[in-house]
Amino acid sequence: MTDFVTTYGGTLLQGFLWTIILVSVGFAIGSVFGAILAMMLVSGRRGLAWLARSYVELIRNTPFLIQAMLLFALMGILRIRLEPVLVGLVAVAIYTAAYMAEIIRGGLNSIPDGQREGARALAIGPVLQFRLIIFPQLLPFVLPASVNLLATLCKESAFLAGVSVAELTFSGQVVITQTFLIFEVWAIIGVLYLVLVLSIMALAEFLERRMMWLNPAR
């Protein structure tokens, strides 16, 4: 057992760290684009909304693995040489953006028009309106949903092993080809995913309890 840990522990740990990096950085970048897409969706401009809607539906209605494989193939066609992890990260960002757009759009739609009108009647301009009225009411809606998305991403990112991204699942495959400890390795991998997802959920609960602090109107 100690032999196994000293010989292969590093490989698995490295895979674990790559999964965390892939998912967290991809999620962060994707969230920014998701916010932009959400603004396009609610912009009231037909063309922009249609463009954003097409993107969102395309991503939400196809498997993540197929998206990743298409992205890798596209890189090949365009002769763009990138580290597989970077391509994986882009795949995660692309996926996140679509789901985040829907989360934010849903949040924006859940805030009644009366909120904006109440603010406008008090001479509160658009920037302050967003900061003081919209954003704080968006948070309790967006935060739990994006944490769920993050947890989903952790699990979906396992598919990136299929396109040779050296993340956790891939490192499991590597160790298995060397040890043939199929059950043991997958059990360890499973536990590592479990730990990751449960930590995210715990963090979310902590944030939700602190949400009051995140109210910039205070």
Added chain:
Amino acid sequence: MDQVAQASNNTPPTVAVSLHQVSKWFGAFQVLQNISLTVRTGERVVVAGPSGSGKSTMIRCINWLEQHQSGQIVVDGIELTNSHKTIEAVRKDVGMVFQHFNLFPHLTILENCTLAPTWVKKLSKNDAEATAFEFLEKVRIADQANKFPSQLSGGQQQRVAIARALCMRPKVMLFDEPTSALDPEMVREVLDTMVQLAQDGMTMLCVTHEMGFARQVADRVIFMDRGEIIEENPPLEFFSNPHHKRTRAFLSQVIH
């Protein structure tokens, strides 16, 4: 109507709000048809009329929540144009109370009242809170200052909404059916607050079906139908001798 037009042309300081030949369309539908109306400082004007006649649209044009397409609107000497500065200046002068209160649910009653004074008028926190308590006491709800809107009854919430608007020290208050969304037993407390406000000399333009309130405080009652003002009279005349047959039909419905 000629008098109204003159009043809006050189806007003497005694005119709080004037609308001159204001028209507005939603698509092809003309919702306001050449509306002319003057509200003098200290005056209380009640606007009545059937649902869909354009009452809300008219008063929402006064603080640019809706934009008129022709005619002229002057508020406290400022003509409304599509410029940020003008709109902000007018909105600082005009308080508005909505049918559905539109309080900010993520802020306490006190914070609802101090938000705009601190961020828009740049009052210090202390000054804003002092102002807030002054008006929360006026609407008799200061003891609820640290609660959230959802913890209050509808009548209480609407009184907070009135206080919140007053905290900006507006020159005119607009009311858009402030009691229509309330349970019957809560209408009185809101009307009492509005009567008190009228007695304090506030300039008020109120859309309401509360004809008792109109009788008690209005200097004039305006009757709107299909985007037009078809009758404008002091309450005594308005109620005892309605000229237009649509006014009579309306009154027979709302007065039992």
